[in-house]
Amino acid sequence: MSDRALPIAKKLHEAYLNYIEKFHTYTRLAPIHFAQRNWQATQLNHRQRLRLYKDILFGLTKTFQDTLGSESSNRGIWTLIKKEYHQMIIDRPDAELAETFFNSIFRKTFPNNPLDEELMYVSEGYNSYTLSENSNLLNSYSASIGLEQIIRKILEDYDFGAEFMDKEKDVEFLVEGVKKVILTRYQVEVGTKTQLLKPVFYRNKAAYLIGRTFVGNKWMPFIIPFMHGPKGIYVDTLIFDPNLMSHLFSFTRSYFMVQVEVPSQIIGFLRSVIPHKKIHELYNAIGFNKHGKTLFYRDFLKHLENSSDEFVVAPGIKGMVMTVFTLPSLNIVFKLIKDHFEPPKNMTRQEVREKYKLVSLHDRVGRMADTHEFEYFKIPLSRISSDLIKELKNTTNSLLQINGNNLIIKHLYTERKMIPLNIFLESCTVEEGMRAVEDYGRAILQLAQANIFPGDMMTKNFGLTRQKRVIFYDYDEIEFLGDMNFREKPKPENFEQIYAPEPWYEIKKNDVFPEDFRRWMIGRTDLKPHFLEYHKELFDPNYWSSIQKRIQNGELIHAFPYPEEIRFRPEEQV
Numbered sequence: 001m002s003d004r005a006l007p008i009a010k011k012l013h014e015a016y017l018n019y020i021e022k023f024h025t026y027t028r029l030a031p032i033h034f035a036q037r038n039w040q041a042t043q044l045n046h047r048q049r050l051r052l053y054k055d056i057l058f059g060l061t062k063t064f065q066d067t068l069g070s071e072s073s074n075r076g077i078w079t080l081i082k083k084e085y086h087q088m089i090i091d092r093p094d095a096e097l098a099e100t101f102f103n104s105i106f107r108k109t110f111p112n113n114p115l116d117e118e119l120m121y122v123s124e125g126y127n128s129y130t131l132s133e134n135s136n137l138l139n140s141y142s143a144s145i146g147l148e149q150i151i152r153k154i155l156e157d158y159d160f161g162a163e164f165m166d167k168e169k170d171v172e173f174l175v176e177g178v179k180k181v182i183l184t185r186y187q188v189e190v191g192t193k194t195q196l197l198k199p200v201f202y203r204n205k206a207a208y209l210i211g212r213t214f215v216g217n218k219w220m221p222f223i224i225p226f227m228h229g230p231k232g233i234y235v236d237t238l239i240f241d242p243n244l245m246s247h248l249f250s251f252t253r254s255y256f257m258v259q260v261e262v263p264s265q266i267i268g269f270l271r272s273v274i275p276h277k278k279i280h281e282l283y284n285a286i287g288f289n290k291h292g293k294t295l296f297y298r299d300f301l302k303h304l305e306n307s308s309d310e311f312v313v314a315p316g317i318k319g320m321v322m323t324v325f326t327l328p329s330l331n332i333v334f335k336l337i338k339d340h341f342e343p344p345k346n347m348t349r350q351e352v353r354e355k356y357k358l359v360s361l362h363d364r365v366g367r368m369a370d371t372h373e374f375e376y377f378k379i380p381l382s383r384i385s386s387d388l389i390k391e392l393k394n395t396t397n398s399l400l401q402i403n404g405n406n407l408i409i410k411h412l413y414t415e416r417k418m419i420p421l422n423i424f425l426e427s428c429t430v431e432e433g434m435r436a437v438e439d440y441g442r443a444i445l446q447l448a449q450a451n452i453f454p455g456d457m458m459t460k461n462f463g464l465t466r467q468k469r470v471i472f473y474d475y476d477e478i479e480f481l482g483d484m485n486f487r488e489k490p491k492p493e494n495f496e497q498i499y500a501p502e503p504w505y506e507i508k509k510n511d512v513f514p515e516d517f518r519r520w521m522i523g524r525t526d527l528k529p530h531f532l533e534y535h536k537e538l539f540d541p542n543y544w545s546s547i548q549k550r551i552q553n554g555e556l557i558h559a560f561p562y563p564e565e566i567r568f569r570p571e572e573q574v
Contacts, residue, residue, distance in 0.1 A: 035161025
């Protein structure tokens with residue numbers, strides 16, 4: 001048996017090396033595309049890297065299934081494969097990613113995709129997130145050379161492959177920003193220093209430097225976003241606000257392109273900069289979302305061990321396509337596609353999965369929630385409320401299996417828990433409601449600018465994050481904006497048309513009449529007039545068509561992940 005295990009382990013190791021090299025190849029293209037302002041290539045490169053993992057896994061799974069045949073479920077041979085493979089990866093700087101790669105191929109090859117804690121890297125695994133002060137991943141700047149010289153040195157040390165638009169003005173903006181936020185509150189001392197990660201974080205049309213300054217006996221984190229406009233490279237702003245920094249790494253944002261040789265060290269630095277982000281969220285943010293999924297599951301298991309509450313049906317209006325449940329003590333919801341959909345929904349389960357796949361490969365522009373997709377997910381029956389088990393059997397019975405003391409769910413999505421917007425609007429103050437409905441409209445328009453039409457835009461399909469940012473999370477009717485036909489409603493010309501019980505004009509599948517949005521967008525009478533006035537462009541078909549034209553002309557409309565008012569040059573377009 002060991003003679004068979006070693007060649008399979010080698011094959012698995014070779015496949016991992018192939019994956020990680022291609023991953024780095026795609027990542028290394030990001031600064032080139034940024035320097036060239038080649039935004040179409042930027043988008044394509046991002047999608048190709050997202051598809052890479054599954055593409056490699058698909059071919060490898062078929063090979064292993066053919067090689068192992070009936071022994072695919074032989075625990076003995078898998079124990080030996082893991083042992084041999086472990087020796088091959090143990091000294092790698094990215095060993096944790098290699099462990100997750102093993103988990104993925106095991107689950108795809110072993111029948112019924114078990115989450116097997118003996119044969120997989122589940123509870124154990126590589127865990128090292130330290131970054132030494134003298135790490136070659138950091139550029140360090142002593143306060144002794146003066147603030148302006150530090151800023152100039154930073155701009156010299158990072159080469160973006162193109163000329164700056166006005167470097168002197170950038171220096172002026174950054175010096176003023178540091179004085180305003182740091183030097184008005186803290187005294188520069190002998191030990192004051194600034195550190196920045198050498199790798200640059202690229203996403204869409206922006207590049208970001210991540211750093212921290214030791215002052216006042218503590219670290220002050222910051223982020224410097226750079227843009228590449230028609231006139232050259234320029235600093236767009238300077239971010240010290242921890243909430244804005246956290247949002248840059250949000251579960252609603254696409255993954256960064258950042259060159260990483262030792263992922264755990266990058267994560268170690270990011271934890272010092274954004275301390276309340278979980279490790280699995282940071283791995284997601286730098287593109288290793290499959291390992292983020294592994295770490296999420298480890299956290300889930302630990303949470304189960306240290307809690308006693310029951311899984312319950314999620315609060316809110318029940319969906320027609322998904323059954324959603326949660327654990328009150330955990331900030332996650334679990335979403336299952338129903339066995340049958342009530343009218344007017346007429347799609348299939350596979351079509352719903354394709355919608356979720358579309359979102360996973362698309363720019364989420366800070367307005368769509370990231371998900372993890374699980375198969376054969378295990379939950380102790382003793383932790384499931386009677387109401388929930390009844391709901392699951394009534395709506396998703398084909399996805400359920402009972403295995404001893406556990407419920408096995410054949411397929412589900414996990415997603416960050418949010419407050420449904422409709423529930424929030426029922427009890428919030430007028431001031432809170434006005435801010436929420438303004439952001440609800442902004443979310444819809446920013447999705448449109450990313451070529452996404454949400455379809456069902458009822459407030460029940462949107463949620464609020466802890467920072468009260470409105471996020472779209474119901475994807476079953478999502479479409480590309482370019483596929484829609486925005487129309488004005490024809491005016492009736494006679495008595496029969498005025499009093500017709502149904503529309504007297506032809507309506508095709510993707511026809512949309514924005515003026516109809518007024519009727520059902522926002523029900524609260526003390527909020528509706530404000531919303532209708534604040535976002536009156538939402539109801540104009542010509543506005544929607546203008547966005548379509550920009551997208552059809554090849555424009556990548558950049559969604560700034562921070563408020564426009566903090567930009568140094570808000571008039572500059574990218």
